Amino acid sequence: MKSYKVLDQQKFTSGEYAIVPIRMEDRYAIMKWRNEQMYHLRQNEILTKENQDEYFNDVISNLFDQEKPNQILFSFLKGDECIGYGALVHINWVDKNAEISFIMNTSLEEDYFELYWINFLELIEEVAFKELGLHKIFTYAYDLRPLLYSALEKSCFALESELKEHCYFNSKFISVKIHSKMNKNNELRFATESDLNLTFGWVNNVSIRAFSFNKQQISLKDHAFWFLSKIENSNCEYYILKVNGICAGSIRFDIEEKQIAKINYLLDPNFTGKGLGTYLLENGIKFLKENRPEINMVYGYVLKENMASIKIFEKLLFEELEKGSKLKYQKRIK
Numbered sequence: 169m170k171s172y173k174v175l176d177q178q179k180f181t182s183g184e185y186a187i188v189p190i191r192m193e194d195r196y197a198i199m200k201w202r203n204e205q206m207y208h209l210r211q212n213e214i215l216t217k218e219n220q221d222e223y224f225n226d227v228i229s230n231l232f233d234q235e236k237p238n239q240i241l242f243s244f245l246k247g248d249e250c251i252g253y254g255a256l257v258h259i260n261w262v263d264k265n266a267e268i269s270f271i272m273n274t275s276l277e278e279d280y281f282e283l284y285w286i287n288f289l290e291l292i293e294e295v296a297f298k299e300l301g302l303h304k305i306f307t308y309a310y311d312l313r314p315l316l317y318s319a320l321e322k323s324c325f326a327l328e329s330e331l332k333e334h335c336y337f338n339s340k341f342i343s344v345k346i347h348s349k350m351n352k353n354n355e356l357r358f359a360t361e362s363d364l365n366l367t368f369g370w371v372n373n374v375s376i377r378a379f380s381f382n383k384q385q386i387s388l389k390d391h392a393f394w395f396l397s398k399i400e401n402s403n404c405e406y407y408i409l410k411v412n413g414i415c416a417g418s419i420r421f422d423i424e425e426k427q428i429a430k431i432n433y434l435l436d437p438n439f440t441g442k443g444l445g446t447y448l449l450e451n452g453i454k455f456l457k458e459n460r461p462e463i464n465m466v467y468g469y470v471l472k473e474n475m476a477s478i479k480i481f482e483k484l485l486f487e488e489l490e491k492g493s494k495l496k497y498q499k500r501i502k
Contacts, residue, residue: 170232172240180294185287187242187254187295190228194243194250195220197273201252204274207337208310236261240295244272244288251276254288256296256305264303268292285319293323297351306348310335320347322483324443352411354447356455359399359406359418366408366415367395375437379474381494405429405456409448411439419452421466429456431468445480453501467498 170189171178179188199220202211231237238259244252254270270292272284296302306328309316317327325347333341359367368391370376377383398404403423409416419433433452435445456463468486470477471494481488481497490496 172231172237173233174235174237174240175295175299177299180291182287182290184246185284185291186245187288187291188245189232189243190241190253190255191243191250192224194253195224197250198253198271201271201274205271208312209271242292242295244270244284244291252284252288254292256292256300256302259302264301266296266302266305268305268307281315282319282322285316286323289319289323289325293349301351303351304348306346309345309347310337311343311345317345317347323349324446325349326441326443349443352442352444353413354444354451355410356407356419356448356451357410359408359420361396361399363408363415363418364392364395367391367418370418370434370436373437376434379471379477381469381471405459407452407455409435409444409452411444416444417448419448421452421456421460421463423460423463427462428465428467429460429463431466433468440476445476446483449480450484453499457501463501465498465500467496469494469496471495 169178169191172189175189179186196217199215199217202209203214206214228241231239231241236259239255239257240259241255242253243250244254252270252272254268256266257269259266268289270285270288272280272288276284293305296305307316307320307325311330326349328346328348331344331346334344335342368386368388371380371386371391377385398420399406405421405423407419409418415436416439417433417435419431421429421431423429431449431452433445433448435448453466456466467489468481470481472478472492478495484499486497486499488495489498
């Protein structure tokens with residue numbers, strides 16, 4: 169297996185999936201998949217074995233020894249079998265961003281499209297953010313495959329823009345959708361007494377109170393009594409989300425029984441619309457599990473008008489148990 173000079177780590181794994189520097193042995197399978205999927209690729213003609221050999225020998229082979237290649241390509245493996253290939257392309261080393269490209273074995277799309285996309289995105293994100301220190305990764309996709317948007321959203325990519333009727337395809341103009349994700353250096357930490365005024369500002373924020381069950385303004389005295397009792401309570405796990413060093417939200421788990429916890433979370437209005445709600449809930453649960461491994465069930469209530477939170481619970485595969493003016497969502501965690 170060849171290695172990229174720009175990467176310290178060459179193989180990135182998640183369970184049974186991995187990406188490795190693109191393998192010469194996979195070139196004809198990749199050619200076949202590209203030819204079958206030309207409808208969504210920026211490819212204008214059928215590739216031949218001669219084309220593919222020339223590209224691998226003259227273009228790809230030169231990328232391995234470059235300090236700052238304009239693209240880094242990988243074979244996507246399940247076990248040792250290549251089931252797709254993807255890349256960071258159009259890498260901008262000055263502005264620290266890159267486009268993501270990925271296709272899978274065409275025969276696997278019907279059953280595994282979303283699953284393989286999500287696993288590939290997790291791996292390529294590790295390359296982009298942890299290995300290369302890029303600030304932003306994005307996809308540029310013809311508006312032809314709705315399943316792709318679901319995979320991107322579940323991986324916390326946000327729709328950045330839609331270029332209306334941007335490309336000419338099959339005798340008509342079609343739109344392009346661009347989804348992106350930033351390297352935010354997110355961190356969860358325990359809430360402390362020093363967060364009293366911060367959390368007081370959040371609970372009385374008009375935008376946050378609009379989706380709270382209690383609409384009344386809260387006094388500093390009442391909040392202080394409540395907040396300090398929570399962080400001192402052994403049956404409460406209270407975490408603060410920081411984004412690039414700035415406090416951006418909180419999540420609290422009130423442990424009602426030995427193995428069950430109730431969720432309450434909020435985002436600072438300055439940080440909404442960036443996919444952080446999903447990050448906060450998903451990683452808050454992981455942090456809870458690290459600190460309280462006995463918890464195996466979490467649940468939360470949300471007002472029916474709070475569509476953003478409803479989508480987050482659904483995205484993270486919570487089960488809806490109660491309907492009405494408020495909805496109850498529950499999930500078993502491992």
